[in-house]
Amino acid sequence: MKLLIIEDEKDLSDSIRQYLALEQYTCEVAYEFESALDKICLNEYACIILDITLPNGSGLEILKELKRQGKEDGVLIVSARNSPDDKIVGLNLGADDYLSKPFHLPELGARVAAIIRRKSFSGQNQIVIDHLTLDIRDKTLKNNEEAVPLTRKEYELLLYFVSNKNRVVTKEAIVTHLWGDDVDMADNYDFIYSHIKNLRRKLAEAGCPEYIKAVYGMGYKFSIPS
Protein backbone atom coordinates (compact mmCIF):
# COMPACT_ATOMS: atom_id res chain seq x y z
CA MET A 1 0.00 0.00 0.00
CA LYS A 2 1.60 3.24 -1.14
CA LEU A 3 1.16 6.56 0.61
CA LEU A 4 2.38 10.04 -0.27
CA ILE A 5 3.24 12.57 2.41
CA ILE A 6 3.24 16.15 1.13
CA GLU A 7 4.60 18.21 3.99
CA ASP A 8 7.27 20.90 3.91
CA GLU A 9 8.37 20.42 7.53
CA LYS A 10 10.95 17.64 7.12
CA ASP A 11 10.86 16.70 10.81
CA LEU A 12 7.12 16.23 10.82
CA SER A 13 7.17 14.49 7.49
CA ASP A 14 9.80 12.06 8.89
CA SER A 15 7.72 11.30 11.96
CA ILE A 16 4.67 10.55 9.87
CA ARG A 17 6.68 8.35 7.52
CA GLN A 18 8.26 6.42 10.37
CA TYR A 19 4.98 5.94 12.19
CA LEU A 20 3.06 4.78 9.12
CA ALA A 21 5.94 2.53 8.05
CA LEU A 22 5.31 0.47 11.18
CA GLU A 23 1.99 -0.51 9.61
CA GLN A 24 3.73 -1.78 6.45
CA TYR A 25 2.73 1.19 4.35
CA THR A 26 5.23 2.30 1.74
CA CYS A 27 5.65 6.00 2.15
CA GLU A 28 6.91 8.53 -0.36
CA VAL A 29 7.54 12.11 0.61
CA ALA A 30 7.37 15.45 -1.17
CA TYR A 31 8.58 18.63 0.49
CA GLU A 32 7.36 21.25 -1.92
CA PHE A 33 4.70 22.04 -4.45
CA GLU A 34 6.40 21.05 -7.73
CA SER A 35 7.73 17.66 -6.66
CA ALA A 36 4.35 16.91 -5.12
CA LEU A 37 2.64 17.71 -8.43
CA ASP A 38 5.12 15.48 -10.30
CA LYS A 39 4.50 12.61 -7.92
CA ILE A 40 0.73 12.72 -8.08
CA CYS A 41 0.83 12.79 -11.86
CA LEU A 42 3.17 9.83 -12.13
CA ASN A 43 1.78 7.52 -9.48
CA GLU A 44 -1.35 6.43 -7.76
CA TYR A 45 -1.51 6.37 -3.99
CA ALA A 46 -3.87 4.73 -1.57
CA CYS A 47 -3.81 7.89 0.47
CA ILE A 48 -2.15 11.29 0.20
CA ILE A 49 -1.40 13.23 3.36
CA LEU A 50 -1.57 16.82 2.20
CA ASP A 51 -0.37 19.93 3.99
CA ILE A 52 -2.17 23.06 2.80
CA THR A 53 0.63 25.58 3.23
CA LEU A 54 3.54 24.62 1.00
CA PRO A 55 6.44 26.56 -0.39
CA ASN A 56 5.50 27.87 -3.87
CA GLY A 57 1.88 26.87 -3.72
CA SER A 58 -1.18 25.72 -1.90
CA GLY A 59 -2.06 22.13 -1.12
CA LEU A 60 -5.55 22.95 -2.29
CA GLU A 61 -4.16 23.43 -5.84
CA ILE A 62 -2.74 19.92 -5.71
CA LEU A 63 -6.12 18.64 -4.64
CA LYS A 64 -7.76 20.45 -7.57
CA GLU A 65 -5.19 18.96 -9.97
CA LEU A 66 -5.91 15.46 -8.64
CA LYS A 67 -9.63 15.89 -9.16
CA ARG A 68 -9.06 17.44 -12.62
CA GLN A 69 -7.14 14.34 -13.63
CA GLY A 70 -9.98 12.24 -12.23
CA LYS A 71 -7.74 10.38 -9.81
CA GLU A 72 -9.22 8.31 -7.04
CA ASP A 73 -6.43 8.73 -4.47
CA GLY A 74 -7.65 9.24 -0.95
CA VAL A 75 -6.69 12.63 0.48
CA LEU A 76 -6.22 13.60 4.11
CA ILE A 77 -5.58 17.30 4.60
CA VAL A 78 -3.38 18.33 7.51
CA SER A 79 -3.22 22.02 8.27
CA ALA A 80 -1.80 24.34 10.87
CA ARG A 81 -4.17 27.06 9.84
CA ASN A 82 -7.09 25.27 11.44
CA SER A 83 -9.60 27.61 9.91
CA PRO A 84 -13.15 26.41 9.38
CA ASP A 85 -13.00 27.78 5.84
CA ASP A 86 -9.97 25.68 4.92
CA LYS A 87 -11.76 22.64 6.19
CA ILE A 88 -14.94 23.34 4.25
CA VAL A 89 -13.09 24.28 1.06
CA GLY A 90 -10.87 21.22 1.33
CA LEU A 91 -13.73 18.81 1.87
CA ASN A 92 -15.77 20.45 -0.89
CA LEU A 93 -12.85 20.02 -3.28
CA GLY A 94 -13.05 16.30 -2.62
CA ALA A 95 -10.65 15.64 0.23
CA ASP A 96 -11.68 12.66 2.35
CA ASP A 97 -10.81 14.06 5.74
CA TYR A 98 -9.24 16.97 7.55
CA LEU A 99 -6.90 16.97 10.52
CA SER A 100 -5.52 20.06 12.20
CA LYS A 101 -2.01 20.35 13.61
CA PRO A 102 -0.76 19.45 16.11
CA PHE A 103 -2.28 16.01 15.83
CA HIS A 104 -1.58 12.69 17.53
CA LEU A 105 0.14 10.27 15.16
CA PRO A 106 -2.28 7.45 16.12
CA GLU A 107 -5.12 9.80 15.12
CA LEU A 108 -3.45 10.27 11.76
CA GLY A 109 -2.99 6.50 11.55
CA ALA A 110 -6.66 5.86 12.26
CA ARG A 111 -7.81 8.45 9.72
CA VAL A 112 -5.49 7.08 7.03
CA ALA A 113 -6.67 3.55 7.75
CA ALA A 114 -10.30 4.67 7.53
CA ILE A 115 -9.71 6.38 4.17
CA ILE A 116 -7.94 3.38 2.74
CA ARG A 117 -10.70 1.10 3.98
CA ARG A 118 -13.33 3.26 2.34
CA LYS A 119 -11.37 3.46 -0.92
CA SER A 120 -10.16 -0.11 -1.27
CA PHE A 121 -12.86 -2.24 0.30
CA SER A 122 -15.88 -0.60 -1.19
CA GLY A 123 -18.75 -3.01 -0.59
CA GLN A 124 -16.71 -5.07 1.80
CA ASN A 125 -17.16 -3.64 5.24
CA GLN A 126 -15.13 -5.97 7.36
CA ILE A 127 -11.79 -5.82 9.05
CA VAL A 128 -10.37 -9.20 9.88
CA ILE A 129 -7.51 -9.34 12.29
CA ASP A 130 -6.38 -12.57 13.85
CA HIS A 131 -9.57 -14.21 15.10
CA LEU A 132 -11.46 -10.94 15.28
CA THR A 133 -13.87 -9.62 12.67
CA LEU A 134 -15.04 -6.04 12.90
CA ASP A 135 -18.08 -5.07 10.87
CA ILE A 136 -17.65 -1.44 9.89
CA ARG A 137 -21.23 -0.93 8.77
CA ASP A 138 -23.00 -2.48 11.75
CA LYS A 139 -20.25 -1.55 14.19
CA THR A 140 -20.16 -5.06 15.65
CA LEU A 141 -17.43 -7.52 16.62
CA LYS A 142 -17.21 -11.21 16.09
CA ASN A 143 -14.63 -13.52 17.56
CA ASN A 144 -14.40 -16.74 15.55
CA GLU A 145 -17.88 -16.13 14.10
CA GLU A 146 -19.27 -15.60 17.58
CA ALA A 147 -20.73 -12.16 18.36
CA VAL A 148 -19.08 -10.20 21.14
CA PRO A 149 -21.49 -7.48 22.34
CA LEU A 150 -19.70 -4.16 22.66
CA THR A 151 -20.93 -0.71 23.57
CA ARG A 152 -20.49 1.99 20.99
CA LYS A 153 -17.48 3.45 22.82
CA GLU A 154 -15.85 0.02 23.23
CA TYR A 155 -16.28 -0.67 19.55
CA GLU A 156 -14.77 2.69 18.58
CA LEU A 157 -11.92 2.04 20.99
CA LEU A 158 -11.19 -1.36 19.50
CA LEU A 159 -11.33 0.02 15.97
CA TYR A 160 -8.88 2.71 16.99
CA PHE A 161 -6.51 0.14 18.47
CA VAL A 162 -6.80 -2.08 15.39
CA SER A 163 -6.08 0.89 13.12
CA ASN A 164 -2.93 1.49 15.16
CA LYS A 165 -1.92 -2.13 15.47
CA ASN A 166 1.49 -2.76 17.08
CA ARG A 167 1.82 0.84 18.12
CA VAL A 168 1.51 2.53 21.49
CA VAL A 169 -1.40 4.94 21.70
CA THR A 170 -1.59 7.32 24.64
CA LYS A 171 -4.61 8.01 26.79
CA GLU A 172 -4.66 11.59 25.54
CA ALA A 173 -4.80 10.40 21.95
CA ILE A 174 -7.65 8.04 22.82
CA VAL A 175 -9.62 10.79 24.56
CA THR A 176 -9.13 13.12 21.61
CA HIS A 177 -10.26 10.43 19.21
CA LEU A 178 -13.33 9.34 21.15
CA TRP A 179 -14.49 12.60 22.70
CA GLY A 180 -13.06 15.26 20.43
CA ASP A 181 -10.51 17.88 21.39
CA ASP A 182 -12.65 20.98 21.59
CA VAL A 183 -12.10 21.43 25.27
CA ASP A 184 -10.06 20.70 28.27
CA MET A 185 -12.56 18.13 29.33
CA ALA A 186 -11.02 16.38 32.21
CA ASP A 187 -8.36 16.91 34.79
CA ASN A 188 -7.50 13.22 34.65
CA TYR A 189 -8.06 10.47 32.15
CA ASP A 190 -9.19 7.79 34.56
CA PHE A 191 -12.56 7.57 32.93
CA ILE A 192 -11.15 5.91 29.82
CA TYR A 193 -9.67 3.26 32.06
CA SER A 194 -13.13 1.82 32.75
CA HIS A 195 -13.89 1.56 29.03
CA ILE A 196 -10.59 -0.20 28.37
CA LYS A 197 -11.06 -2.49 31.33
CA ASN A 198 -14.53 -3.47 30.08
CA LEU A 199 -13.27 -4.03 26.54
CA ARG A 200 -10.43 -6.22 27.76
CA ARG A 201 -12.80 -8.16 30.01
CA LYS A 202 -15.24 -8.79 27.15
CA LEU A 203 -12.45 -9.92 24.85
CA ALA A 204 -11.08 -12.22 27.55
CA GLU A 205 -14.53 -13.67 28.22
CA ALA A 206 -14.91 -14.39 24.52
CA GLY A 207 -11.69 -16.41 24.78
CA CYS A 208 -9.35 -13.98 23.02
CA PRO A 209 -5.68 -13.74 23.88
CA GLU A 210 -4.46 -10.56 25.57
CA TYR A 211 -4.53 -8.18 22.60
CA ILE A 212 -4.42 -4.91 24.52
CA LYS A 213 -1.49 -4.25 26.83
CA ALA A 214 -0.78 -1.24 29.05
CA VAL A 215 2.55 0.47 28.32
CA TYR A 216 4.58 2.69 30.70
CA GLY A 217 1.38 3.79 32.42
CA MET A 218 0.87 6.26 29.65
CA GLY A 219 -0.81 4.29 26.93
CA TYR A 220 -1.90 1.00 25.42
CA LYS A 221 -0.78 -1.20 22.57
CA PHE A 222 -2.82 -3.60 20.48
CA SER A 223 -0.86 -6.54 19.13
CA ILE A 224 -1.41 -10.14 18.22
CA PRO A 225 0.51 -12.33 20.65
CA SER A 226 2.82 -14.63 18.77
Added chain:
Amino acid sequence: MKLFTKYNRINLSVMAVVFVLSGIAYYLLISNLFIHELDESLNDYKDKLHVFIKQHNELPRFEFFEDIVVTYEPVNVALKKKFVLVSRFNAEEQKESTYRQLTFTEKIGDTYYAFNIAKPVEGTKTLTKTIAATTLVLLLAIVSGSVVLNRIILKKLWKPFYTTLEELGHFKLSRGYVPVFATAGIEEFSFLNRTLSGVMREANNDYRILKEFTENAAHELQTPLAIIRSKLDLVIQEEGLTDSQGLALKSAYTSINRLAKLNQSLLLLTKIENRQFAAVQAIDLEAALKEKLVQFEDFWNAKGITVTADLTATALKANTELVDILLNNMLANAALHTQQGGSVMIRLCPGMLRISNTAVSGSLDNTRLFHRFYKKAAHSQSNGLGLSIIKQICDVQGIGITYRFESGFHHFDLQWPV
Protein backbone atom coordinates in the same frame (compact mmCIF):
# COMPACT_ATOMS: atom_id res chain seq x y z
CA MET B 1 -26.53 68.14 34.86
CA LYS B 2 -26.64 68.91 31.19
CA LEU B 3 -24.46 71.61 29.77
CA PHE B 4 -27.55 73.60 28.68
CA THR B 5 -29.14 73.47 32.10
CA LYS B 6 -25.96 74.47 33.84
CA TYR B 7 -25.32 77.28 31.39
CA ASN B 8 -28.91 78.56 31.62
CA ARG B 9 -28.86 78.49 35.37
CA ILE B 10 -25.72 80.60 35.62
CA ASN B 11 -26.79 82.87 32.81
CA LEU B 12 -30.23 83.53 34.24
CA SER B 13 -29.16 84.14 37.81
CA VAL B 14 -26.49 86.60 36.69
CA MET B 15 -29.01 88.32 34.44
CA ALA B 16 -31.58 88.57 37.24
CA VAL B 17 -29.05 90.17 39.58
CA VAL B 18 -27.94 92.62 36.88
CA PHE B 19 -31.51 93.60 36.13
CA VAL B 20 -32.48 94.17 39.76
CA LEU B 21 -29.34 96.26 40.30
CA SER B 22 -29.94 98.28 37.16
CA GLY B 23 -33.56 98.83 38.19
CA ILE B 24 -32.41 100.23 41.52
CA ALA B 25 -29.83 102.41 39.80
CA TYR B 26 -32.42 103.76 37.39
CA TYR B 27 -34.76 104.51 40.23
CA LEU B 28 -32.16 106.42 42.22
CA LEU B 29 -30.96 108.33 39.19
CA ILE B 30 -34.37 109.38 37.98
CA SER B 31 -35.74 110.30 41.40
CA ASN B 32 -32.64 112.42 42.01
CA LEU B 33 -33.29 114.15 38.72
CA PHE B 34 -36.88 114.84 39.77
CA ILE B 35 -35.81 116.31 43.11
CA HIS B 36 -33.28 118.45 41.31
CA GLU B 37 -36.01 119.83 39.03
CA LEU B 38 -38.21 120.52 42.06
CA ASP B 39 -35.38 122.31 43.80
CA GLU B 40 -34.85 124.52 40.75
CA SER B 41 -38.51 125.46 40.53
CA LEU B 42 -38.60 126.16 44.29
CA ASN B 43 -35.51 128.33 43.89
CA ASP B 44 -37.19 130.24 41.05
CA TYR B 45 -40.20 130.81 43.22
CA LYS B 46 -38.00 132.05 46.05
CA ASP B 47 -36.26 134.44 43.71
CA LYS B 48 -39.58 135.80 42.43
CA LEU B 49 -40.75 136.22 46.03
CA HIS B 50 -37.51 137.99 46.89
CA VAL B 51 -37.91 140.41 43.97
CA PHE B 52 -41.53 141.06 44.88
CA ILE B 53 -40.66 141.81 48.51
CA LYS B 54 -37.82 144.09 47.40
CA GLN B 55 -40.14 146.07 45.19
CA HIS B 56 -43.21 146.26 47.39
CA ASN B 57 -41.77 145.67 50.84
CA GLU B 58 -44.78 143.54 51.66
CA LEU B 59 -45.94 139.97 51.18
CA PRO B 60 -47.68 139.09 48.02
CA ARG B 61 -51.05 137.41 48.05
CA PHE B 62 -50.58 133.71 47.75
CA GLU B 63 -53.10 132.16 45.45
CA PHE B 64 -54.74 129.23 47.06
CA PHE B 65 -54.72 127.04 43.96
CA GLU B 66 -51.08 127.56 43.33
CA ASP B 67 -48.97 124.52 42.85
CA ILE B 68 -46.71 125.66 45.60
CA VAL B 69 -47.80 125.67 49.21
CA VAL B 70 -46.40 128.65 51.09
CA THR B 71 -46.33 129.13 54.84
CA TYR B 72 -44.46 131.78 56.78
CA GLU B 73 -43.98 133.01 60.28
CA PRO B 74 -42.04 135.83 61.87
CA VAL B 75 -38.75 134.83 63.40
CA ASN B 76 -36.06 136.64 65.34
CA VAL B 77 -33.03 135.76 63.30
CA ALA B 78 -32.34 134.97 59.72
CA LEU B 79 -32.28 131.24 59.03
CA LYS B 80 -30.06 129.44 56.62
CA LYS B 81 -31.59 128.35 53.34
CA LYS B 82 -32.18 124.58 53.20
CA PHE B 83 -34.01 121.92 51.23
CA VAL B 84 -35.75 119.00 52.97
CA LEU B 85 -38.21 116.26 52.16
CA VAL B 86 -41.23 116.42 54.42
CA SER B 87 -44.46 114.60 54.72
CA ARG B 88 -47.53 116.76 54.97
CA PHE B 89 -51.23 116.70 54.37
CA ASN B 90 -52.21 117.28 50.80
CA ALA B 91 -55.58 119.05 50.77
CA GLU B 92 -56.12 118.32 47.09
CA GLU B 93 -55.62 114.59 47.35
CA GLN B 94 -56.91 114.32 50.92
CA LYS B 95 -53.94 112.31 52.16
CA GLU B 96 -50.39 112.54 53.37
CA SER B 97 -47.88 113.14 50.58
CA THR B 98 -44.22 113.74 50.32
CA TYR B 99 -43.22 117.32 49.67
CA ARG B 100 -39.96 118.97 48.79
CA GLN B 101 -39.69 121.97 51.03
CA LEU B 102 -37.42 124.99 50.81
CA THR B 103 -36.95 127.01 53.97
CA PHE B 104 -35.53 130.56 53.77
CA THR B 105 -35.79 133.92 55.50
CA GLU B 106 -36.81 137.25 54.03
CA LYS B 107 -36.76 140.60 55.74
CA ILE B 108 -39.89 142.70 55.36
CA GLY B 109 -39.44 145.98 57.06
CA ASP B 110 -37.71 145.10 60.29
CA THR B 111 -39.22 141.69 60.69
CA TYR B 112 -37.68 138.44 59.59
CA TYR B 113 -40.05 135.95 58.11
CA ALA B 114 -39.23 132.29 57.75
CA PHE B 115 -40.79 130.94 54.56
CA ASN B 116 -41.53 127.32 53.89
CA ILE B 117 -42.36 126.76 50.27
CA ALA B 118 -43.18 123.18 49.35
CA LYS B 119 -44.08 121.27 46.24
CA PRO B 120 -45.42 117.72 46.25
CA VAL B 121 -42.98 115.16 44.96
CA GLU B 122 -45.41 113.87 42.44
CA GLY B 123 -44.98 110.75 40.38
CA THR B 124 -42.32 109.10 42.60
CA LYS B 125 -44.61 106.18 43.23
CA THR B 126 -45.60 106.01 39.62
CA LEU B 127 -41.96 106.19 38.75
CA THR B 128 -41.12 103.30 41.10
CA LYS B 129 -43.95 101.26 39.72
CA THR B 130 -43.01 102.00 36.14
CA ILE B 131 -39.37 101.17 36.67
CA ALA B 132 -40.18 97.95 38.54
CA ALA B 133 -42.66 96.91 35.86
CA THR B 134 -40.28 97.77 33.04
CA THR B 135 -37.47 95.92 34.73
CA LEU B 136 -39.63 92.88 35.29
CA VAL B 137 -41.01 92.85 31.78
CA LEU B 138 -37.58 93.34 30.28
CA LEU B 139 -36.14 90.69 32.54
CA LEU B 140 -38.82 88.21 31.53
CA ALA B 141 -38.44 89.07 27.88
CA ILE B 142 -34.68 88.72 27.93
CA VAL B 143 -34.76 85.54 30.03
CA SER B 144 -37.28 83.81 27.82
CA GLY B 145 -35.56 85.14 24.76
CA SER B 146 -32.19 83.90 25.90
CA VAL B 147 -33.58 80.52 26.92
CA VAL B 148 -35.08 80.07 23.48
CA LEU B 149 -32.04 81.46 21.72
CA ASN B 150 -29.69 79.35 23.81
CA ARG B 151 -31.74 76.32 23.06
CA ILE B 152 -31.59 76.97 19.36
CA ILE B 153 -28.11 78.38 19.04
CA LEU B 154 -26.36 76.21 21.59
CA LYS B 155 -28.05 73.11 20.32
CA LYS B 156 -26.87 73.98 16.87
CA LEU B 157 -23.42 74.99 18.02
CA TRP B 158 -22.94 71.92 20.17
CA LYS B 159 -24.42 69.52 17.68
CA PRO B 160 -21.02 68.33 16.40
CA PHE B 161 -20.04 67.66 19.99
CA TYR B 162 -23.06 65.49 20.62
CA THR B 163 -22.57 63.70 17.32
CA THR B 164 -19.01 62.95 18.36
CA LEU B 165 -20.21 61.72 21.74
CA GLU B 166 -22.65 59.38 20.11
CA GLU B 167 -20.02 58.01 17.75
CA LEU B 168 -17.72 57.49 20.71
CA GLY B 169 -20.42 55.53 22.51
CA HIS B 170 -20.57 53.07 19.66
CA PHE B 171 -16.82 52.69 19.39
CA LYS B 172 -15.48 49.23 20.14
CA LEU B 173 -11.88 48.19 19.80
CA SER B 174 -12.64 44.69 18.66
CA ARG B 175 -14.71 45.99 15.71
CA GLY B 176 -11.57 47.53 14.30
CA TYR B 177 -13.01 50.62 12.63
CA VAL B 178 -12.60 54.30 13.46
CA PRO B 179 -15.79 56.35 13.22
CA VAL B 180 -15.74 59.16 10.67
CA PHE B 181 -16.61 62.39 12.45
CA ALA B 182 -18.56 65.02 10.52
CA THR B 183 -16.59 68.23 9.95
CA ALA B 184 -17.71 70.67 12.61
CA GLY B 185 -16.66 74.04 11.22
CA ILE B 186 -15.72 75.05 14.76
CA GLU B 187 -12.06 74.94 15.55
CA GLU B 188 -12.38 73.43 19.03
CA PHE B 189 -14.66 70.65 17.84
CA SER B 190 -12.56 69.96 14.79
CA PHE B 191 -9.57 69.70 17.08
CA LEU B 192 -11.46 67.38 19.40
CA ASN B 193 -12.53 65.19 16.49
CA ARG B 194 -9.04 65.12 15.04
CA THR B 195 -7.55 64.18 18.40
CA LEU B 196 -10.16 61.51 19.01
CA SER B 197 -9.73 60.04 15.55
CA GLY B 198 -6.00 59.94 16.11
CA VAL B 199 -6.28 58.26 19.48
CA MET B 200 -8.79 55.74 18.17
CA ARG B 201 -6.73 54.94 15.13
CA GLU B 202 -3.72 54.42 17.32
CA ALA B 203 -5.66 52.26 19.77
CA ASN B 204 -7.08 50.26 16.89
CA ASN B 205 -3.67 49.85 15.41
CA ASP B 206 -2.14 48.74 18.70
CA TYR B 207 -5.01 46.36 19.24
CA ARG B 208 -4.65 44.92 15.75
CA ILE B 209 -0.90 44.48 16.20
CA LEU B 210 -1.47 42.75 19.51
CA LYS B 211 -4.13 40.52 18.02
CA GLU B 212 -2.02 39.69 15.01
CA PHE B 213 0.87 38.95 17.29
CA THR B 214 -1.21 36.49 19.29
CA GLU B 215 -2.55 34.97 16.13
CA ASN B 216 0.80 34.68 14.44
CA ALA B 217 2.50 33.39 17.56
CA ALA B 218 -0.19 30.76 17.96
CA HIS B 219 0.05 29.78 14.30
CA GLU B 220 3.81 29.61 14.36
CA LEU B 221 3.63 27.40 17.44
CA GLN B 222 1.41 24.84 15.71
CA THR B 223 4.14 23.30 13.59
CA PRO B 224 6.81 22.90 16.30
CA LEU B 225 4.12 21.51 18.58
CA ALA B 226 3.13 19.05 15.89
CA ILE B 227 6.76 18.02 15.48
CA ILE B 228 7.38 17.58 19.20
CA ARG B 229 4.19 15.62 19.66
CA SER B 230 4.93 13.39 16.67
CA LYS B 231 8.46 12.72 17.93
CA LEU B 232 7.10 11.78 21.35
CA ASP B 233 4.54 9.54 19.69
CA LEU B 234 7.46 7.85 17.92
CA VAL B 235 9.75 7.56 20.94
CA ILE B 236 7.12 5.73 22.97
CA GLN B 237 6.99 3.12 20.23
CA GLU B 238 10.52 2.11 21.15
CA GLU B 239 10.81 -1.20 22.93
CA GLY B 240 12.77 -1.42 26.13
CA LEU B 241 12.40 2.05 27.58
CA THR B 242 13.28 2.16 31.26
CA ASP B 243 10.66 3.14 33.82
CA SER B 244 12.29 6.50 34.48
CA GLN B 245 12.42 7.21 30.75
CA GLY B 246 8.77 6.27 30.56
CA LEU B 247 7.92 8.66 33.40
CA ALA B 248 9.89 11.49 31.84
CA LEU B 249 8.19 10.89 28.52
CA LYS B 250 4.83 10.84 30.19
CA SER B 251 5.26 14.25 31.77
CA ALA B 252 6.74 15.70 28.57
CA TYR B 253 3.75 14.35 26.71
CA THR B 254 1.26 15.80 29.21
CA SER B 255 2.94 19.19 29.05
CA ILE B 256 2.88 19.22 25.27
CA ASN B 257 -0.81 18.47 25.43
CA ARG B 258 -1.40 21.39 27.75
CA LEU B 259 0.59 23.63 25.47
CA ALA B 260 -1.33 22.42 22.43
CA LYS B 261 -4.62 22.99 24.21
CA LEU B 262 -3.59 26.48 25.28
CA ASN B 263 -2.53 27.33 21.78
CA GLN B 264 -5.73 25.99 20.36
CA SER B 265 -7.73 28.13 22.78
CA LEU B 266 -5.80 31.25 21.85
CA LEU B 267 -6.35 30.57 18.17
CA LEU B 268 -10.02 30.01 18.80
CA LEU B 269 -10.27 33.32 20.65
CA THR B 270 -8.65 35.23 17.81
CA LYS B 271 -10.90 33.49 15.32
CA ILE B 272 -13.99 34.47 17.29
CA GLU B 273 -12.69 38.01 17.56
CA ASN B 274 -12.08 38.12 13.82
CA ARG B 275 -15.69 37.02 13.38
CA GLN B 276 -14.76 34.03 11.31
CA PHE B 277 -17.90 32.26 12.44
CA ALA B 278 -20.54 34.22 10.59
CA ALA B 279 -23.22 31.74 9.54
CA VAL B 280 -26.21 31.89 11.85
CA GLN B 281 -29.11 29.50 12.10
CA ALA B 282 -31.76 28.41 14.60
CA ILE B 283 -30.33 25.75 16.88
CA ASP B 284 -32.42 23.29 18.85
CA LEU B 285 -30.73 23.71 22.20
CA GLU B 286 -32.58 20.88 23.87
CA ALA B 287 -31.30 18.37 21.32
CA ALA B 288 -27.80 19.85 21.45
CA LEU B 289 -27.71 19.62 25.24
CA LYS B 290 -29.02 16.06 25.26
CA GLU B 291 -26.22 15.08 22.91
CA LYS B 292 -23.69 16.79 25.16
CA LEU B 293 -25.06 15.02 28.22
CA VAL B 294 -24.34 11.68 26.57
CA GLN B 295 -20.87 12.88 25.55
CA PHE B 296 -20.04 14.03 29.06
CA GLU B 297 -21.57 11.07 30.87
CA ASP B 298 -18.22 9.30 31.21
CA PHE B 299 -16.44 12.26 32.77
CA TRP B 300 -19.21 12.80 35.25
CA ASN B 301 -19.50 9.16 36.15
CA ALA B 302 -15.76 8.91 36.68
CA LYS B 303 -15.93 11.76 39.17
CA GLY B 304 -19.15 10.59 40.78
CA ILE B 305 -20.89 13.83 39.85
CA THR B 306 -24.69 13.81 39.95
CA VAL B 307 -26.19 15.57 36.97
CA THR B 308 -29.75 16.82 36.89
CA ALA B 309 -31.15 18.30 33.74
CA ASP B 310 -34.44 20.11 33.38
CA LEU B 311 -34.77 20.86 29.68
CA THR B 312 -37.58 22.63 27.85
CA ALA B 313 -37.40 22.75 24.07
CA THR B 314 -36.16 26.11 22.88
CA ALA B 315 -34.26 27.53 19.93
CA LEU B 316 -31.35 29.90 19.77
CA LYS B 317 -30.32 31.79 16.65
CA ALA B 318 -26.55 31.56 16.53
CA ASN B 319 -23.56 29.95 14.85
CA THR B 320 -23.71 26.18 15.22
CA GLU B 321 -19.98 25.68 15.71
CA LEU B 322 -19.74 28.42 18.31
CA VAL B 323 -22.72 27.13 20.26
CA ASP B 324 -21.17 23.69 20.24
CA ILE B 325 -17.93 25.10 21.64
CA LEU B 326 -19.91 27.20 24.11
CA LEU B 327 -21.83 24.21 25.48
CA ASN B 328 -18.68 22.08 25.58
CA ASN B 329 -16.83 24.74 27.52
CA MET B 330 -19.65 25.40 29.94
CA LEU B 331 -20.24 21.75 30.70
CA ALA B 332 -16.53 20.94 30.84
CA ASN B 333 -16.00 23.89 33.12
CA ALA B 334 -18.75 22.73 35.45
CA ALA B 335 -17.35 19.21 35.49
CA LEU B 336 -13.77 20.34 35.93
CA HIS B 337 -14.48 22.58 38.90
CA THR B 338 -16.76 20.22 40.76
CA GLN B 339 -15.24 17.95 43.36
CA GLN B 340 -15.70 14.24 43.57
CA GLY B 341 -19.33 13.54 44.50
CA GLY B 342 -20.58 17.05 43.77
CA SER B 343 -23.48 17.90 41.53
CA VAL B 344 -24.17 19.76 38.32
CA MET B 345 -27.57 21.18 37.44
CA ILE B 346 -28.65 22.19 33.98
CA ARG B 347 -31.83 24.12 33.40
CA LEU B 348 -33.02 25.18 29.97
CA CYS B 349 -36.11 27.26 29.33
CA PRO B 350 -37.00 29.67 26.52
CA GLY B 351 -34.47 32.50 26.56
CA MET B 352 -32.33 31.10 29.35
CA LEU B 353 -29.82 28.38 30.11
CA ARG B 354 -28.52 27.98 33.64
CA ILE B 355 -25.63 25.70 34.50
CA SER B 356 -24.87 25.35 38.19
CA ASN B 357 -22.28 23.29 39.97
CA THR B 358 -21.23 22.63 43.55
CA ALA B 359 -18.56 25.10 44.56
CA VAL B 360 -15.33 23.81 46.05
CA SER B 361 -14.83 27.06 47.96
CA GLY B 362 -16.50 30.48 47.94
CA SER B 363 -17.55 32.86 45.24
CA LEU B 364 -15.40 33.55 42.19
CA ASP B 365 -14.13 37.05 41.52
CA ASN B 366 -16.91 38.45 39.36
CA THR B 367 -14.78 41.29 38.01
CA ARG B 368 -11.94 39.12 36.75
CA LEU B 369 -13.84 35.93 36.12
CA PHE B 370 -14.02 36.28 32.35
CA HIS B 371 -10.51 37.68 31.91
CA ARG B 372 -7.96 35.60 30.09
CA PHE B 373 -5.81 33.41 32.28
CA TYR B 374 -8.00 33.95 35.34
CA LYS B 375 -7.42 31.02 37.67
CA LYS B 376 -8.69 30.58 41.16
CA ALA B 377 -5.74 28.41 42.08
CA ALA B 378 -2.33 29.03 40.56
CA HIS B 379 -1.54 25.34 40.23
CA SER B 380 -4.75 24.60 38.36
CA GLN B 381 -4.37 22.33 35.34
CA SER B 382 -6.82 24.36 33.30
CA ASN B 383 -5.38 27.13 31.18
CA GLY B 384 -7.79 29.81 32.37
CA LEU B 385 -9.13 30.48 28.89
CA GLY B 386 -12.36 28.48 29.10
CA LEU B 387 -14.50 31.23 30.58
CA SER B 388 -12.85 33.80 28.39
CA ILE B 389 -13.89 31.78 25.34
CA ILE B 390 -17.41 31.45 26.73
CA LYS B 391 -17.63 35.19 27.26
CA GLN B 392 -16.26 35.96 23.81
CA ILE B 393 -18.76 33.65 22.14
CA CYS B 394 -21.62 35.18 24.15
CA ASP B 395 -20.47 38.66 23.15
CA VAL B 396 -20.38 37.99 19.44
CA GLN B 397 -23.64 36.04 19.49
CA GLY B 398 -25.56 38.61 21.53
CA ILE B 399 -26.05 36.32 24.50
CA GLY B 400 -25.90 37.79 27.98
CA ILE B 401 -23.89 35.90 30.58
CA THR B 402 -23.96 36.43 34.32
CA TYR B 403 -22.34 34.67 37.24
CA ARG B 404 -23.83 34.28 40.68
CA PHE B 405 -22.69 32.47 43.81
CA GLU B 406 -25.58 31.21 45.88
CA SER B 407 -25.90 28.65 48.67
CA GLY B 408 -22.71 26.81 47.79
CA PHE B 409 -23.33 26.75 44.04
CA HIS B 410 -21.77 28.57 41.13
CA HIS B 411 -24.53 29.60 38.75
CA PHE B 412 -23.82 30.64 35.19
CA ASP B 413 -26.82 32.10 33.38
CA LEU B 414 -27.01 32.58 29.65
CA GLN B 415 -29.83 34.80 28.46
CA TRP B 416 -30.92 35.76 25.00
CA PRO B 417 -33.91 37.52 23.49
CA VAL B 418 -36.55 35.03 22.36
